[in-house]
Amino acid sequence: MGEQKGLTIQGNMATALGAKLSRPDVIPAYPITPSTLFPEKISEYIADGELDASMIRVESEHSAMSACIGASAVGARTCTASASQGIALMHEMLFIAAGMRLPIVMAVGNRAMSAPINIWADHQDTMASRDSGWMQFYAEKNQEGLDLMILAFRIAEDERVLLPAMVGIDGFVLTHTVEGVQAPAQEDVDEFLPPYDPPHGKLDPEEPMTFGSLGTPEYYQELKYDQTKAMDNTPEIIDEIFDEFEEKFGRNYNRITPYRCEDADIILLTMGSMTGTARAAVDEMREEGEKVGLAKLTVFRPFPSDLLKEIAGDVHGLAVVDRNISPGFGGAVFAECAGAFINEKKSPLMKNFIVGLGGREIFKKNFREMYEKTKKAVETGKVEKPVEWINMDEDVMR
Amino acid sequence: MSEDEKKELLASGHRMCAGCGEGTAMRTILNEAGPNSIATVATGCLEVTTTAFPQTAWEIPLIHAAFENAASVAAGIESALKQMDKKGETNILSFAGDGGTFDIGFQALSGMFERKHNVTHICLDNEAYMNTGIQRCSSTPYGASTTTSPKGKYSIGEDRPKKPIARIASAHDIPYAATACIGYINDLKKKVNKALEADGPAFLHVFAPCPTGWRHGSSDTIELAKLAVETGVFVLWEAEDGNICDLNVTYKPKERKPVEEYLKKQRRFAHLTEEHIEKIQKEVDEKCEEYGF
Amino acid sequence: MSKVKITIAGINKKPGSSKEYKTGGWRTMKPEVDVEKCIRCLQCFDYCPDGAIKKTEDAIEFDLDYCKGCGICERECPVEAIVMKVEEK
Ligand code: SF4
Numbered sequence: 066m067g068e069q070k071g072l073t074i075q076g077n078m079a080t081a082l083g084a085k086l087s088r089p090d091v092i093p094a095y096p097i098t099p100s101t102l103f104p105e106k107i108s109e110y111i112a113d114g115e116l117d118a119s120m121i122r123v124e125s126e127h128s129a130m131s132a133c134i135g136a137s138a139v140g141a142r143t144c145t146a147s148a149s150q151g152i153a154l155m156h157e158m159l160f161i162a163a164g165m166r167l168p169i170v171m172a173v174g175n176r177a178m179s180a181p182i183n184i185w186a187d188h189q190d191t192m193a194s195r196d197s198g199w200m201q202f203y204a205e206k207n208q209e210g211l212d213l214m215i216l217a218f219r220i221a222e223d224e225r226v227l228l229p230a231m232v233g234i235d236g237f238v239l240t241h242t243v244e245g246v247q248a249p250a251q252e253d254v255d256e257f258l259p260p261y262d263p264p265h266g267k268l269d270p271e272e273p274m275t276f277g278s279l280g281t282p283e284y285y286q287e288l289k290y291d292q293t294k295a296m297d298n299t300p301e302i303i304d305e306i307f308d309e310f311e312e313k314f315g316r317n318y319n320r321i322t323p324y325r326c327e328d329a330d331i332i333l334l335t336m337g338s339m340t341g342t343a344r345a346a347v348d349e350m351r352e353e354g355e356k357v358g359l360a361k362l363t364v365f366r367p368f369p370s371d372l373l374k375e376i377a378g379d380v381h382g383l384a385v386v387d388r389n390i391s392p393g394f395g396g397a398v399f400a401e402c403a404g405a406f407i408n409e410k411k412s413p414l415m416k417n418f419i420v421g422l423g424g425r426e427i428f429k430k431n432f433r434e435m436y437e438k439t440k441k442a443v444e445t446g447k448v449e450k451p452v453e454w455i456n457m458d459e460d461v462m463r
Numbered sequence: 464m465s466e467d468e469k470k471e472l473l474a475s476g477h478r479m480c481a482g483c484g485e486g487t488a489m490r491t492i493l494n495e496a497g498p499n500s501i502a503t504v505a506t507g508c509l510e511v512t513t514t515a516f517p518q519t520a521w522e523i524p525l526i527h528a529a530f531e532n533a534a535s536v537a538a539g540i541e542s543a544l545k546q547m548d549k550k551g552e553t554n555i556l557s558f559a560g561d562g563g564t565f566d567i568g569f570q571a572l573s574g575m576f577e578r579k580h581n582v583t584h585i586c587l588d589n590e591a592y593m594n595t596g597i598q599r600c601s602s603t604p605y606g607a608s609t610t611t612s613p614k615g616k617y618s619i620g621e622d623r624p625k626k627p628i629a630r631i632a633s634a635h636d637i638p639y640a641a642t643a644c645i646g647y648i649n650d651l652k653k654k655v656n657k658a659l660e661a662d663g664p665a666f667l668h669v670f671a672p673c674p675t676g677w678r679h680g681s682s683d684t685i686e687l688a689k690l691a692v693e694t695g696v697f698v699l700w701e702a703e704d705g706n707i708c709d710l711n712v713t714y715k716p717k718e719r720k721p722v723e724e725y726l727k728k729q730r731r732f733a734h735l736t737e738e739h740i741e742k743i744q745k746e747v748d749e750k751c752e753e754y755g756f
Numbered sequence: 757m758s759k760v761k762i763t764i765a766g767i768n769k770k771p772g773s774s775k776e777y778k779t780g781g782w783r784t785m786k787p788e789v790d791v792e793k794c795i796r797c798l799q800c801f802d803y804c805p806d807g808a809i810k811k812t813e814d815a816i817e818f819d820l821d822y823c824k825g826c827g828i829c830e831r832e833c834p835v836e837a838i839v840m841k842v843e844e845k
């Protein structure tokens with residue numbers, strides 16, 4: 066295992082460093098809080114001669130993703146960064162990047178959606194692009210943000226995958242928070258991530274191809290099926306590449322990581338930075354004799370139904386913690402979890418908790434409350450309210 | 464290869480309507496640009512009629528992404544090729560219709576110009592959203608009846624003048640901007656070459672009649688293209704380095720024909736009264752005076 | 757037309773394959789050239805939207821697989837060497 070360098074940096078610096086170590090050719094980007102430090106840092110790398118790449122200071126996020134598509138289609142390794150309204154503005158192009166099988170990587174500073182306008186953390190922005198055909202990875206810590214960037218390129222560019230990927234780090238909680246990280250050496254990353262040479266084709270006058278054909282009803286459904294099949298095949302490939310990464314860099318990643326789940330009756334399922342607080346709450350409750358575990362979701366797309374069923378198939382209660390809301394249903398992760406257990410003879414009783422919207426803090430006591438509520442449902446065998454909002458200020462409610 | 468055997472870079476078998484001016488424009492432009500070119504195309508007639516899987520009419524590499532971003536996709540291609548040490552000999556062409564240039568694609572186009580990408584954006588102008596069924600666009604001329612600016616008891620059809628897109632493009636101080644028309648093939652060819660030779664972004668506004676949308680006979684396409692210029696409705700000019708105050712009118716009709724000749728051949732203008740036509744004539748006269756003829 | 761296998765992302769690696777689709781079937785009028793009259797100015801060649809006019813040694817000929825019968829060539833020929841005739845099917 067190669068030498069690694071200890072650094073103390075903000076989350077955006079970590080994802081930018083992960084990008085830099087991946088040697089991108091083209092980075093079209095548009096500033097948006099809280100992901101702006103990413104393009105700033107990349108610009109600095111280029112200005113200081115530390116990164117040989119072309120940065121396109123586009124006039125909008127829509128053009129950022131459009132330029133990513135053009136660059137990737139000629140065979141450039143391409144990435145960008147965005148958040149919230151920016152991701153919403155490029156929404157159209159997300160589908161097109163995936164449909165054209167372009168392995169673009171995007172660092173996301175997860176942020177709430179307007180209105181009301183709010184620059185703080187939640188997962189609404191990327192959950193709204195759930196169906197775009199991008200893989201989605203979420204970091205708990207800055208270290209994960211750095212590593213997942215490198216992993217995202219490697220997985221996205223795998224000949225068996227060829228799909229774009231986003232790496233989410235929570236706005237401010239991670240993007241602007243300084244933490245210690247271990248930075249892999251460039252030679253090691255170079256070995257792990259060989260140069261990108263598109264195996265499926267590129268725009269080249271030597272061998273002319275048409276990208277972005279019109280898919281008539283005679284072909285559209287098969288083309289979409291083919292694309293979906295690629296996503297369906299990724300879990301195994303992701304596991305394989307996560308293992309290789311651990312071997313090379315010593316850090317372990319899983320699509321879902323269980324914590325103290327072995328004999329648990331109830332499991333809390335979290336995603337992103339809230340996981341640290343949840344882990345502390347689980348430790349406290351364990352000390353008090355509660356049989357509670359934690360499952361951290363790192364890969365949201367493709368959704369790891371297989372692992373979830375392994376981890377939570379035998380427990381009594383599953384508390385799904387969502388930092389997003391799909392009005393008219395509940396949390397997006399909850400919907401996926403419920404879907405994972407459909408047609409299973411045995412399934413845990415499930416409750417959904419909506420937390421931390423627009424940067425609302427999430428405390429240990431909140432996880433304790435979620436646990437208690439789930440426990441009560443398990444004991445009574447009745448789920449009165451499947452979806453509950455946690456840490457509400459009743460005084461300001463109208 | 465001799466001139467005569469040169470391969471057509473827009474292959475036959477495309478599904479443009481019979482007599483479509485875009486066909487003439489695209490054949491001329493692609494053949495002039497040559498095989499060492501990469502193109503982006505905005506959603507629209509050109510894309511729909513040339514790329515239906517499993518066939519393509521394109522003999523050069525092409526990417527279609529969406530409606531409003533032909534210029535920013537092209538910017539990505541240009542930056543990537545530059546970065547990856549290509550010699551910079553490949554022409555990068557960005558094609559869009561009037562909708563994809565005047566309206567929805569304008570922001571991406573303005574950004575591409577401002578950042579000085581070495582891309583030639585070509586607008587194929589048929590003066591309305593034809594692919595969706597003849598809706599008005601900011602390119603639609605005064606008096607034209609379209610499906611969203613229909614003539615009626617209280618309407619003369621489109622009630623605003625055409626947006627002067629090439630002047631706006633040139634105002635970005637780009638090295639080359641020009642208007643061209645499929646009735647004047649040699650002028651168009653010259654301008655394609657100048658645009659591609661320019662060191663930086665270039666803009667070509669190519670006027671191409673549409674039999675379906677303008678409701679004229681399919682054989683009238685070229686005649687109408689010429690009449691637009693001979694009447695002064697459409698002026699052929701070029702400007703270097705944003706010099707719109709000192710632009711070069713590349714063709715001046717010896718004697719301008721009355722606009723009526725142009726309007727009368729198209730059913731989109733069939734409802735216009737003598738008064739309306741007089742008003743249009745007056746405006747064209749004023750414009751031509753501005754251009755110095 | 758018979759269907760083909762899809763490709764990854766629908767990427768089309770057969771440039772110019774639109775030629776498989778014969779637009780000549782759209783035609784109701786058919787152009788004919790009088791090679792004696794033709795001065796080989798190639799106006800018709802330049803203007804044809806469909807690339808359906810081929811140059812020959814001393815005149816031009818039509819590629820009826822693709823000619824849509826728009827009539828532009830007839831209209832633009834300066835010496836009236838082309839006439840449109842009703843297509844007999
Ligand atoms: S009729 Fe139209 S399509 Fe046919 S050869 Fe003449 S110009 Fe071309």
Ligand code: SF4
Nearest residue numbers: 794795797798800833
């Ligand atoms: S336009 Fe007429 S004269 Fe000229 S090449 Fe064609 S057929 Fe011959």
